[in-house]
Structure formats: C-alpha cells, structure tokens
Amino acid sequence: MSFITGSDSVTQIIGLVFYGFFIVFIFYGQRIQMYILVREVENSLHKLRHIKDEGRKRAIDVLNEIGKPTSDPTARVDRYLDHFTISPQSMDPAGIVNKLDHILDIRDERLKEEVKFMAPAVADNEVQINNLENTLEAAMALNYIYKVVRHFYIQGKKTLSLYVIMQLQMILPMVMKEAEAYGSALKAFAYGQPIGDSVGPLVVSRLMHGFEVRKVPKDCVVSSVPFEGRTALLLKAEGPGGNVGKPGQAIETVIEEQQGKLAMVIMIDAGLKLEGEKVGEVAEGIGAAIGGPGVDAFKIEEKVTKYKLPLYAVIVKEDIGDAVSPMRKEIHDAADKVIERVRDVVKERTKEGDTVLIVGVGNSIGVGQ
Amino acid sequence: MRLIRMVQQQTKSAQSNKISTYLTLIVLVVFALSIVSLFVAVETYLIGDIITAGLFAGLGFIAMLICLFLLFQTRRQAAEVKLDIPKVMAVIECQNKDCANKTLREFQRGDFVFKDLDIACGKCGGKQMITGIYKEVKEKEKTYAV
Numbered sequence: 273m274s275f276i277t278g279s280d281s282v283t284q285i286i287g288l289v290f291y292g293f294f295i296v297f298i299f300y301g302q303r304i305q306m307y308i309l310v311r312e313v314e315n316s317l318h319k320l321r322h323i324k325d326e327g328r329k330r331a332i333d334v335l336n337e338i339g340k341p342t343s344d345p346t347a348r349v350d351r352y353l354d355h356f357t358i359s360p361q362s363m364d365p366a367g368i369v370n371k372l373d374h375i376l377d378i379r380d381e382r383l384k385e386e387v388k389f390m391a392p393a394v395a396d397n398e399v400q401i402n403n404l405e406n407t408l409e410a411a412m413a414l415n416y417i418y419k420v421v422r423h424f425y426i427q428g429k430k431t432l433s434l435y436v437i438m439q440l441q442m443i444l445p446m447v448m449k450e451a452e453a454y455g456s457a458l459k460a461f462a463y464g465q466p467i468g469d470s471v472g473p474l475v476v477s478r479l480m481h482g483f484e485v486r487k488v489p490k491d492c493v494v495s496s497v498p499f500e501g502r503t504a505l506l507l508k509a510e511g512p513g514g515n516v517g518k519p520g521q522a523i524e525t526v527i528e529e530q531q532g533k534l535a536m537v538i539m540i541d542a543g544l545k546l547e548g549e550k551v552g553e554v555a556e557g558i559g560a561a562i563g564g565p566g567v568d569a570f571k572i573e574e575k576v577t578k579y580k581l582p583l584y585a586v587i588v589k590e591d592i593g594d595a596v597s598p599m600r601k602e603i604h605d606a607a608d609k610v611i612e613r614v615r616d617v618v619k620e621r622t623k624e625g626d627t628v629l630i631v632g633v634g635n636s637i638g639v640g641q
Numbered sequence: 642m643r644l645i646r647m648v649q650q651q652t653k654s655a656q657s658n659k660i661s662t663y664l665t666l667i668v669l670v671v672f673a674l675s676i677v678s679l680f681v682a683v684e685t686y687l688i689g690d691i692i693t694a695g696l697f698a699g700l701g702f703i704a705m706l707i708c709l710f711l712l713f714q715t716r717r718q719a720a721e722v723k724l725d726i727p728k729v730m731a732v733i734e735c736q737n738k739d740c741a742n743k744t745l746r747e748f749q750r751g752d753f754v755f756k757d758l759d760i761a762c763g764k765c766g767g768k769q770m771i772t773g774i775y776k777e778v779k780e781k782e783k784t785y786a787v
C-alpha cells in the first residue's frame with residue numbers, strides 16, 4: 273500500500289502550503305494575533321453594550337412603574353447616567369479626607385434629588401428612593417465601563433497598536449465579571465432584594481431584632497442589646513432601602529456618646545474572597561473592615577486610635593459577583609456562623625459588664641431591623 | 642472524542658466568546674485537513690490505488706462531519722447556558738415559639754428580612770415573619786485540585 277509516494281504533485285503542494293504558512297506567520301503573525309484579539313474584545317464589547325442597554329431599560333421601566341413620572345424620564349435618565357464626580361486634588365494630601373467626604377455628600381444629595389424629581393410618586397418614601405438611586409447607580413457604573421472599554425477598543429483599532437488592544441484584552445475578563453455583577457445588582461436593587469454585601473447588616477439585624485432602635489447620623493440605626501452578660505451597641509445602615517449609610521460618622525458618634533468607654537469594636541463585613549476559597553467562609557482579623565473610598569475607614573481608625581480601642585473584623589468571603597447580586601444561600605447561612613464567632617470573640621476578650629460596639633457594614637437593602 | 646469533551650467542558654464555562662474563537666479555529670483547521678484529504682483521495686484514485694483513495698476519502702468525510710457536529714454542539718449548549726437564572730426565595734417563619742413553622746416561597750416585591758406578614762401561619766394561625774431572603778445557586782463551581 274502506497275500512501276503519499278507516487279503522487280509527487282501532492283507532496284509538492286503540501287510542502288508549498290507548509291512554507292506558505294511559515295512566511296505568512298513570520299510577516300503577518302502579529303497582525304493575525306491582533307485580529308483575533310480585536311475580535312475577542314469586539315465580542316465582549318457587544319456583550320457589554322447589551323448589559324448596559326438592558327440596565328438602562330430596566331432602570332427606566334422601574335422608574336416608570338414605581339415613580340410614576342409626569343413626563344418621559346428617558347432623557348433625564350440619560351443625563352443621570354453621564355453624571356461624574358471629580359475627586360479632590362491630592363498634591364497636598366493634608367485634609368483630603370474631609371474634602372472627599374464633602375464631595376461625596378454633595379454627590380449623594382444631588383443624585384437623590386434627581387431621583388426624587390424623576391419619581392414624584394414615591395418622593396417621600398425613603399426606601400423606594402434609596403432603591404431607585406441604587407438601581408440608577410448600577411446603570412451608571414455599567415454605562416461608564418462600556419464607554420471606557422469602547423474608548424480603548426476604538427483607539428486600538430485606530431492606531432492598530434497591538435499593545436493597546438492587548439492591555440484591554442488582558443483586563444477584559446475582570447471587567448466583564450464586574451459588569452455582569454453590576455447587571456445582576458441592578459435587578460436586585462430594582463426589586464429590593466438583599467445582596468451578598470448585605471450580610472453585615474443581616475447579622476446585626478438578627479441580634480438587634482425586637483429591641484428598641486434609634487437613628488444616628490448618617491442613615492444608620494443603633495440599638496442597645498444585652499449580649500452574653502455585656503451590653504452590645506449594635507450599629508447598621510438603616511434598612512430595608514438600599515443604603516450603606518455613613519458608618520464612619522455613625523461609629524464616631526457612638527464612640528463619642530460613650531466617651532470612648534468601650535471594651536472593643538467589632539466590624540462585620542463581606543470580604544472579597546480569593547479564587548479557591550469557598551463562598552460564605554468566615555474569617556476573623558484586625559482593622560477597619562469597610563470598603564468604599566476610604567473616608568469611613570479613616571474616620572473609624574482615627575477614633576479608635578484616639579481612645580485606644582481594640583478593633584476587630586469578622587468577614588464573610590464572597591467574590592465581587594456574589595457581593596452585588598442577590599444573596600446566595602451560602603452567605604445567608606454564614607450569618608449564624610458569624611454570630612457564633614462574634615460571641616466567641618466577645619466572651620474571650622471582654623469582661624462581663626463591658627460595653628462592646630458591633631457594626632454590620634454593607635448595603636442594608638432588603639434587610640429591616 | 643477527547644476533543645469533543647474538551648470543547649463541551651469549555652462551552653460550559655461562562656465565557657462563550659473565547660470559546661467560539663478557539664472553536665472556529667479548530668473547525669477551520671480540521672476543515673482544511675479534510676479538504677486536503679479529499680484532494681489526496683482523488684489523486685490516488687487517478688493513480689489507481691483504490692484502497693488508499695477510499696481511506697483518504699473516508700477520513701475526509703469523517704473530518705467534515707466532525708466539523709458540522711462541533712458547530713451544532715456549541716450552538717445548542719450556548720443557548721442552554723443562558724436559561725438558568727436562580728430564583729430568589731424568602732424564608733417565612735411562624736413567630737409562635739411552640740410552632741416555629743418554616744415555609745419557603747418565591748420573593749415578591751416589597752419583601753424584606755424581618756417584615757411582618759399579614760398571612761397567618763397555616764398550622765397554628767400565629768403571626769408570620771420573613772427571616773431570610775436568598776437565592777440558591779445550583780451549578781457546582783469548578784474545583785481545582787491544588
């Protein structure tokens with residue numbers, strides 16, 4: 273049986289094709305690689321646009337449904353989505369925290385006003401306004417992500433630079449993950465469902481439920497509860513509207529009220545898990561467990577340093593997608609584990625009769641008190 | 642077979658974009674090979690070696706079939722992946738300490754944790770409250786043995 277032998281022209285053709293491949297790849301290899309990358313980015317960009325448009329549409333639908341605006345809110349929503357915030361100049365960083373705090377306050381107020389204007393029917397309903405604001409903010413984030421990715425994509429295509437496209441392609445999986453997370457967050461916010469980040473408030477609300485609750489600035493609630501022979505001051509953002517409050521300011525207020533006479537401060541928060549760690553794992557550590565732009569963490573650290581209070585942190589591990597999409601069962605179930613852990617910490621490291629401050633950090637959406 | 646399994650596994654992960662690029666590449670290569678194979682079959686047939694010709698022709702056709710199969714396979718699976726959105730559930734507990742009846746229902750707008758419900762407990766007629774809201778993710782995360 274003869275295979276290739278005897279058919280010389282075939283061998284020649286295959287050889288030629290082989291050389292052809294070599295030559296093409298030597299001269300155009302990078303170009304081909306770039307086209308593959310560009311296509312990949314293009315696909316993701318289409319997907320991003322889809323997520324973004326979906327988000328915008330959902331936001332408008334929810335506004336129409338709940339807010340009952342007098343006119344079509346589409347134009348106003350589009351204006352809202354393009355809203356931006358300029359962070360303060362940091363050349364001379366002294367006092368920057370207060371500046372940033374101030375700017376974030378203005379932003380918050382401004383956006384809330386805007387939402388009230390777009391949703392006159394629920395303008396007095398703090399819960400609905402908060403949920404709508406959160407929904408719109410998620411849509412805003414999606415809009416921004418889409419625009420930035422599109423910018424680099426077009427720039428890469430214009431300059432035909434492999435490196436621009438490559439940088440974009442390298443971070444794209446993370447960007448897509450974040451965008452998908454915001455996409456599912458938007459749904460949760462629109463319906464007022466607790467998200468993964470709500471685990472801190474959930475834990476605290478479980479301990480606090482049934483006791484008298486009072487408000488502390490800003491947008492937080494605190495309650496004094498007997499806990500293992502100690503007095504626990506429990507603090508969380510006010511629910512069940514989508515709201516993170518300003519735990520920094522609230523903790524400052526509570527510590528000052530107690531004149532610093534606290535045995536410890538425990539912060540409970542959702543923490544980003546590393547790949548390979550299980551969702552809903554509980555871990556314990558030291559320091560201010562709070563995300564965001566750092567204003568709250570700064571204030572809390574200042575205060576606990578002033579009174580030399582021990583600051584402990586208990587976190588529930590979850591990834592970014594879990595943190596902003598409806599709460600997973602694993603995270604929900606972790607709340608009981610966290611309570612046990614907090615109980616242990618308090619029993620081991622304080623005496624009976626002490627007062628401890630327990631803070632549930634996170635968005636209080638869908639969690640009452 | 643191993644190739645197909647690999648492709649199936651890849652399609653199951655969420656990033657369908659990447660896979661379609663790889664897949665198109667694989668399919669293109671296989672397709673090119675099958676054409677070459679058919680070409681060789683014709684060539685050998687002309688020479689008179691019918692057995693070899695048949696062999697190459699068979700190979701070519703099988704390769705082409707695999708191409709088609711792979712394309713359809715991914716189409717179908719990509720469509721399946723999108724449908725699975727977990728439902729958000731609310732846990733309802735009876736506030737009567739002796740009863741403590743627990744029920745589960747789908748989340749409705751306006752629900753929140755520690756909301757008192759107007760619906761009385763089905764067992765004892767006591768007051769009920771929502772004590773938890775969560776979604777159950779069925780899909781198993783891929784684990785890596787490290």
Ligand SMILES: [Zn+2]
Nearest residue numbers: 735740762765
């Ligand atoms: Zn009952």
